[in-house]
Amino acid sequence: MPTAVKTERITILGTPDFKKFLTREAKKEGVSMSQLVRQRCEKKPVNNEDEKLLAALVKEVSAATARAKSSLEKGLKDSEKVLAEIRRAR
Secondary structure, eight states, rough: OOOOOOOOOOOOOOOOHHHHHHHHHHHTTTSSSHHHHHHHHHHHOOOHHHHHHHHHHHHHHHHHHHHHHHHHHHHHHHHHHHHHHHHHOO
16 A cells, blocks of 8 residues: 655644653554554554454453452462371371
């Protein structure tokens, strides 16, 4: 896609902290502040269906993680009981 010549100046006002944020982000991405703003403003909007699927996946992973943690904790407690019984039997 050919790059159009940027000939229009757009001035925005922001706080010093906002300017520092933009400067930091532009530096991280290796672009000018103007290019950073253009890139972020021109991004396609996120598909709501994708967001819903991602949220459902996060929910499932969180639940599975909680179940796995609970199972591991139970396994450790059971192991500690068995080790205690072995030590007492010696």
